[in-house]
Amino acid sequence: MKFALIIPDGCADEPQPKLGGLTPLQAAHVPHMDAIAAAGIVGQADHVPASMPSGSDVGTMSLFGYDPIKYHTGRAPLEAAAQGIELGADDWAIRCNLVTVEEERMRSFTAGQIPNGLGASLIQAMQAACCGDEHWKFHAGVSYRNLLLYRARDGKAPFADDTYTVPPHDITDQLIAEHLPMGSGSCDLRALMDKSRAIFADHPENQARAAAGQLAATQIWLWGQGRRPALQPFAEKFGPRGAVITAVDLLRGIGRLIGWDVLEVAGATGYLDTDYKAKGQRAIEAISGDLDFIVVHVEATDEASHEGEAEEKVKALEQIDQHIVGPLHAHLKTLGDYRILVCPDHPTFLRTKTHSHGYVPFTICGKDITPDNLPTYDEPTAAKGNIRFDAGCDLMGHFVRNG
């Protein structure tokens, strides 16, 4: 049997005054998603536990069938996995932003979208300054997004579950003194952050950037720490052998950690101009081979919400429907037994321009799925459905096993 999951990231939303009181899913012309609903079931799932922040990393882990409360250890280990960095059982990964702090306030959590070359050079300077300590290993990433690893060669690390850090994007314009790392190992993190201030102030290229009137990186900001999550391979846990198509690093990381192939698609950008058609075609190619399970993730719906653009969100949904859901579903029908699932990871509200907690609608059709006579895929219809997963991670088992 073949399986497909399409994730329109953050597509679930509230009724919009701008859309005549409809949700984006209701307002969008999505005949292929509605066809799945009409042929199968529509229900609700909650992928983000109330105790956790609503992010694609948490929501997607749940959507893939893994309880985030049990398995989510932090954002940095997922990013490390996305970059192919292996972590030992006692190693820690820590997110290392390049930031601009002015008058002790967080001015920019991206150091003004610092260019890759300068970012890499600053990270290299930090590594050189730490060369006496074999535990610390800095990894340059893209722009302000870098990683710091703690290699626990002796099986011991200074960090623990009580190690507390704050994402720099949550404290824009606030005094940083109130948000410095706390708990186990925080002295080490604070010391590195302090050290970076002097190193960055002395860096000629960084000085030139400041002199040119742009935001220079004034220091590193460490957060999102965690150990490698102990995720059982998907094929072992659920059966099918899977692969994922996504432009988002955190999802690449989760995919790798559960033993999936991560398929790259030229033109997949993670933004509104992403090449929907290329993603749809790549999915069809992949599922035609010996793969059992293809996942296609599209970020554009989430991006439109962050920008508060209701019409863009509707347009993104229509593109996903036309270029991915439609062709992929039609192709699955030619391959024999199949099931197809459409479900986002979390709601992203246009009203607040940010991720939210709460139920998202899903729809499934295919082999042995008895239709429930709900004709469309949207939030109000899903609320009328007979099936609801309060722990969203149970949806995957239902999709691949029970039907």
Ligand SMILES: [Zn+2]
């Ligand atoms: Zn998301």
